Amino acid sequence: LNWQINEKSITAPCGYQAAxxxxxxxxxxxxxxxxxxxxxxxxxxxxxxxTNKVKAAPVLLDQExxxxxxxxxxxxxxxxxxANACTGEQGMKDSRRMALLASRILDIQPEQVLVSSTxxxxxxxxxxxxxxxxxxxxxxxxxxxxxxxxxxxxxxDTRQKVCTAESLLDGIPVRICGMTKGAGMIHPRMxxxxxxxxxxxxxxxxxxxxxxxxxxxxSYNRITVDGDTxxxxxxxxxxxxxSGAREISGEDSDYRHFVEGLTGVCSSLARQIVRDGEGAxxxxxxxxxxxxxxxxxxxxxxxxxxxxxxxTAMAGEDANWGRILCAxxxxxxxxxxxxxxxxxxxxxxxxxxxxxxxxxxxxxxxLAEHDIQIVLDIQSGSASSTMWTCDLTxxxxxxxxxxxx
Amino acid sequence: LNWQINEKSITAPCGYQAAxxxxxxxxxxxxxxxxxxxxxxxxxxxxxxxTNKVKAAPVLLDQExxxxxxxxxxxxxxxxxxANACTGEQGMKDSRRMALLASRILDIQPEQVLVSSTxxxxxxxxxxxxxxxxxxxxxxxxxxxxxxxxxxxxxxDTRQKVCTAESLLDGIPVRICGMTKGAGMIHPRMxxxxxxxxxxxxxxxxxxxxxxxxxxxxSYNRITVDGDTxxxxxxxxxxxxxSGAREISGEDSDYRHFVEGLTGVCSSLARQIVRDGEGAxxxxxxxxxxxxxxxxxxxxxxxxxxxxxxxTAMAGEDANWGRILCAxxxxxxxxxxxxxxxxxxxxxxxxxxxxxxxxxxxxxxxLAEHDIQIVLDIQSGSASSTMWTCDLTxxxxxxxxxxxx
Numbered sequence: 142l143n144w145q146i147n148e149k150s151i152t153a154p155c156g157y158q159a160a161x162x163x164x165x166x167x168x169x170x171x172x173x174x175x176x177x178x179x180x181x182x183x184x185x186x187x188x189x190x191x192t193n194k195v196k197a198a199p200v201l202l203d204q205e206x207x208x209x210x211x212x213x214x215x216x217x218x219x220x221x222x223x224a225n226a227c228t229g230e231q232g233m234k235d236s237r238r239m240a241l242l243a244s245r246i247l248d249i250q251p252e253q254v255l256v257s258s259t260x261x262x263x264x265x266x267x268x269x270x271x272x273x274x275x276x277x278x279x280x281x282x283x284x285x286x287x288x289x290x291x292x293x294x295x296x297x298d299t300r301q302k303v304c305t306a307e308s309l310l311d312g313i314p315v316r317i318c319g320m321t322k323g324a325g326m327i328h329p330r331m332x333x334x335x336x337x338x339x340x341x342x343x344x345x346x347x348x349x350x351x352x353x354x355x356x357x358x359x360s361y362n363r364i365t366v367d368g369d370t371x372x373x374x375x376x377x378x379x380x381x382x383x384s385g386a387r388e389i390s391g392e393d394s395d396y397r398h399f400v401e402g403l404t405g406v407c408s409s410l411a412r413q414i415v416r417d418g419e420g421a422x423x424x425x426x427x428x429x430x431x432x433x434x435x436x437x438x439x440x441x442x443x444x445x446x447x448x449x450x451x452x453t454a455m456a457g458e459d460a461n462w463g464r465i466l467c468a469x470x471x472x473x474x475x476x477x478x479x480x481x482x483x484x485x486x487x488x489x490x491x492x493x494x495x496x497x498x499x500x501x502x503x504x505x506x507x508l509a510e511h512d513i514q515i516v517l518d519i520q521s522g523s524a525s526s527t528m529w530t531c532d533l534t535x536x537x538x539x540x541x542x543x544x545x546x
Numbered sequence: 547l548n549w550q551i552n553e554k555s556i557t558a559p560c561g562y563q564a565a566x567x568x569x570x571x572x573x574x575x576x577x578x579x580x581x582x583x584x585x586x587x588x589x590x591x592x593x594x595x596x597t598n599k600v601k602a603a604p605v606l607l608d609q610e611x612x613x614x615x616x617x618x619x620x621x622x623x624x625x626x627x628x629a630n631a632c633t634g635e636q637g638m639k640d641s642r643r644m645a646l647l648a649s650r651i652l653d654i655q656p657e658q659v660l661v662s663s664t665x666x667x668x669x670x671x672x673x674x675x676x677x678x679x680x681x682x683x684x685x686x687x688x689x690x691x692x693x694x695x696x697x698x699x700x701x702x703d704t705r706q707k708v709c710t711a712e713s714l715l716d717g718i719p720v721r722i723c724g725m726t727k728g729a730g731m732i733h734p735r736m737x738x739x740x741x742x743x744x745x746x747x748x749x750x751x752x753x754x755x756x757x758x759x760x761x762x763x764x765s766y767n768r769i770t771v772d773g774d775t776x777x778x779x780x781x782x783x784x785x786x787x788x789s790g791a792r793e794i795s796g797e798d799s800d801y802r803h804f805v806e807g808l809t810g811v812c813s814s815l816a817r818q819i820v821r822d823g824e825g826a827x828x829x830x831x832x833x834x835x836x837x838x839x840x841x842x843x844x845x846x847x848x849x850x851x852x853x854x855x856x857x858t859a860m861a862g863e864d865a866n867w868g869r870i871l872c873a874x875x876x877x878x879x880x881x882x883x884x885x886x887x888x889x890x891x892x893x894x895x896x897x898x899x900x901x902x903x904x905x906x907x908x909x910x911x912x913l914a915e916h917d918i919q920i921v922l923d924i925q926s927g928s929a930s931s932t933m934w935t936c937d938l939t940x941x942x943x944x945x946x947x948x949x950x951x
Contacts, residue, residue: 195875195883195899227868229884229900262868263901372872449854463632463667467777470600478600479634494600495634496668535940 144306144317144402148409151287151303154316154341156181156383159286160278161293164270167222167260175271176290177278178217178337179247184381185343186214186255187350189357191374197226198236199256200373206240206252214379215253217337218243221294221322225258225266226372235266242272246279257335257375259322260296287339291320294335298322302413306402310395313386315342317402321410334361336376336410342399343382344389351392352400353378360407364415364529378403412529421531423455424512429469430525431518437474438526441517444472445528452533458508460499462490465515480520486513549711549722549807553814556692556708559721559746561586561788564691565683566698569675572627572665580676581695582683583622583742584652589786590748591619591660592755594762596779602631603641604661605778611645611657619784620658622742623648626699626727630663630671631777640671647677651684662740662780664701664727692744696725699740703727707818711807715800718791720747722807726815739766741781741815747804748787749794756797757805758783765812769820769934783808817934826936828860829917834874835930836923842879843931846922849877850933857938863913865904867895870920885925891918 153159161176188207190200206214218239225232240254247254258266291301305318323334344352353376361376382388389395416424427445432438445451448468454461462483470478483491486507490499507513558564566581593612595605611619623644630637645659652659663671696706710723728739749757758781766781787793794800821829832850837843850856853873859866867888875883888896891912895904912918 193872193875194877194879194881195871224868227871227883227896227899227901229898231900262866262872263896372868372875461667463629463777466600466632467598467667470598470777472599474599476599478632491632491668493634494632495636496632 143398144308144405146405146409147305148303148413150305151291151318151320152305152316153284153287154318154339154384156341156381157287157339158282158284159290160281160283161286161289162274162277162281164220164274166220166267166270173289173293174222175220175274175278176293177243177246177282178287178290178339179282180215180379180381182381182383183213183215184379185346185349186377186379187346187353188255188375188377189353191371193372193374195227195372197224197258197373198228198232199225199258200375201233202236202240203255203257203375203377206255209252213253214255215249216243216247217255217257217377217379219257219290219294219335219337220266220271221296222260223258223264223266224260224262224373227263228265231265235268238268239266239271242268242275246275255377257373259294259335259373262372287318287320294320294322296322299417302410302417304406304409306406308398308402310342310384310386310398313384315384315386316340317342317406319406319410321414323414334374334376334414336361336407338376338378338403338406340378340380340403341382341384342380342386342389343384344380344399348389348392348396349378349380352396352403355400356404356407359404360411363527364411376407415529415531418531420534422534423532425455425530425532426512426514427528427530428514428516428525429519430516431520431522432524432526433522435524435526438524439528440474441469441472441519442526442528444468445515446530449533452530455508455513456532456534458505460485460490460504460508462496465517466491466494469517476519476521482518482520484516486510548803549713549810551810551814552710553708553818555710556696556723556725557710557721558689558692559723559744559789561746561786562692562744563687563689564695565686565688566691566694567679567682567686569625569679571625571672571675578694578698579626580679580683581624581698582648582651582687583692583695583744584687585620585784585786587786587788588618588620589784590751590754591782591784592751592758593660593780593782594758596776598777600632600777602629602663602778603633603637604630604644604663605780606638607641607645608660608662608780608782611660614657618658619660620654621648621652622660622662622782622784624662624695624699624740624742625671625676626701627665628663628669628671629665629667629778632668633670636670640673643673644671644676647673647680651680660782662778664699664740664778667777692723692725699725699727701727704822707815707822709811709814711811713803713807715747715789715791715803718789720789720791721745722747722811724811724815726819728819739779739781739819741766741812743781743783743808743811745783745785746787746789747785747791747794748789749785749804753794753797753801754783754785757801757808760805761809761812764809765816768932769816781812820934820936823936825939827916827939828937830860830935830937831917831919832933832935833919833921833930834924835921836925836927837929837931838927840929840931843929844933845879846874846877846924847931847933849873850920851935854938857935860913860918861937861939863910865890865895865909865913867901870922871896871899874922881924881926887923887925889921891915
């Protein structure tokens with residue numbers, strides 16, 4: 142890899158500042174819940190949003206702002222504790238008011254602000270509490286503020302999720318950093334999380350969009366926690382060119398290099414989400430080999446990753462490969478079950494559709510690990526795909542049965 | 547309703563006998579695990595099987611037997627404790643040997659036997675233990691044996707599931723009875739359960755098939771426990787004409803009358819499965835009204851019924867209607883979220899896409915009930931659909947984490 146990737150901390154690329162405060166949106170307990178990210182110079186922005194028909198007000202507003210294509214982006218303003226979803230016209234007004242507040246703090250246009258919200262659905266956003274923090278946010282902006290923002294966006298997350306990648310482009314140091322939140326309601330096809338990625342590389346807007354799609358397809362589109370998709374999912378990337386490296390304007394080696402870094406950051410963030418899946422005790426990688434087409438491999442891997450029966454078996458450390466084959470069987474892909482072989486942590490448990498007598502002691506050791514890899518070979522072609530998921534535990538039920546109250 | 551329906555007990559229609567024994571397939575603990583159902587006269591058979599690509603040997607064998615269209619059916623032979631799935635060629639041989647055993651006991655052709663298996667996947671079927679029970683099964687056959695068979699097919703079920711419907715056809719008493727098993731791995735689109743329905747009405751084979759499809763669409767295709775589908779699902783119906791009522795040979799009022807009874811039995815059995823859903827503490831009915839087409843209504847209802855976040859909210863007695871709207875939003879159906887209203891147990895919680903201030907005390911009372919009805923009106927047409935599901939509890943995880951071991 143041509144990028145140095147640090148998954149422990151977030152360091153701002155050139156030209157970015159950030160601040161986070163406690164505005165009492167989560168609860169009145171002093172936890173950070175409002176964050177502002179600012180680019181000192183105009184930045185190109187690209188974003189992927191939830192595919193859910195029910196889109197929260199901030200998503201609708203961001204789509205509006207991004208569609209004004211000549212308008213460059215300067216800021217991301219985000220709160221946790223309230224999703225501003227299912228809030229109708231009032232919700233749209235509140236999101237606009239949030240953008241306006243950020244524009245006043247930073248002396249920019251409201252249309253240059255992307256807003257995001259995450260938390261409880263169907264409750265009006267207490268924007269007035271944010272407005273009380275105008276001076277504090279302005280005073281707190283600094284180059285080291287991203288770490289605080291990454292904590293301010295957490296909801297049921299048990300830990301912050303950040304990543305920083307560094308490399309040389311055109312001989313000049315360039316950085317891509319990112320933060321994300323999400324622990325449940327995670328689903329492939331870009332859904333159900335917030336992620337903000339910042340870079341000081343310079344790209345044309347169409348190339349940034351394309352790079353984001355490529356990176357997303359290998360990261361956020363490969364994870365699932367419970368198969369639900371949310372109303373607020375947003376993955377936004379800003380590129381402000383402040384590194385001074387020359388603009389990437391064609392699909393050349395510099396572009397490939399940038400995509401590699403962006404994919405590295407997004408993939409790290411996505412996997413951090415799965416590792417922190419609600420109630421998760423295990424990180425499970427599902428690899429499907431030997432498919433006729435990549436879509437088929439992905440569909441089979443996704444079906445296994447979403448199966449409650451596979452996920453509970455993993456929680457119970459049970460080598461129940463029948464459930465794995467069974468979940469492959471209802472993926473909607475045509476294949477011959479009698480050609481499928483399955484390995485759990487390198488141990489073959491099913492050969493050509495039939496169980497093999499395997500070493501139960503070794504299987505128990507493999508299943509007791511935190512990281513488990515399941516590999517299927519369906520022997521019908523040469524395409525492969527990988528999905529990441531976690532197990533389904535008592536803790537998941539506990540967290541989600543009592544979320545609103 | 548023109549049928550008297552009894553959900554507490556199963557009474558054989560004319561011309562049927564049954565027996566159940568303990569063959570030590572489940573465990574060596576004396577529980578019933580092998581059942582035989584016999585029609586004294588040749589019967590017409592129809593069946594719906596799992597749509598899973600991975601089909602167990604008994605399903606493949608039954609499909610073969612049913613495709614020999616001139617061959618009438620005489621028996622159903624079923625075991626629990628072992629699904630004979632993912633067992634390759636040996637599995638097919640074992641299922642054939644099972645059919646052969648039943649044919650010897652009853653002095654009929656092996657092709658006149660439908661076999662079914664349910665239980666653990668990927669382990670060879672101990673047919674030799676069944677063969678030791680040949681004499682005992684033969685000696686035990688009697689008209690009251692169906693109750694024992696309905697207990698012999700149970701796996702994680704906590705109670706037996708039976709139904710008997712009676713009416714007059716052509717002035718002559720006719721009966722339809724049924725038994726079913728299944729508590730997890732229940733999914734719409736005819737999947738993941740065993741169900742055997744017997745009647746002494748007389749129908750042509752094409753009409754019996756059509757009647758079964760109609761009944762199934764309003765019963766087994768409307769339930770979901772965890773969205774997984776199995777390798778062994780079978781819903782088989784036998785009609786032996788032993789009542790003496792005249793044959794139903796056209797889609798006349800007698801046919802409609804029969805379909806009504808068959809639907810009543812299948813619907814009762816399907817709802818009994820949901821009520822006994824693995825770890826379920828609640829029975830949830832989801833009604834979607836005002837859809838452009840019935841498929842749309844069903845797809846939205848199914849999406850809500852399968853959402854882990856909705857199901858855990860119900861377990862936690864939390865009126866989290868945002869999750870309901872959110873699950874509707876990713877159903878893949880085009881609708882305007884701003885026209886959707888939602889009621890929980892008759893209490894409106896969301897009006898035209900936005901939350902309404904509702905009486906929390908009343909909501910708590912509604913959610914504390916065992917039976918909960920969720921109604922959505924999407925105000926985009928006049929089509930409706932209903933799905934039945936249960937909540938997702940700690941107990942579900944517990945049951946499924948330790949099933950194989």
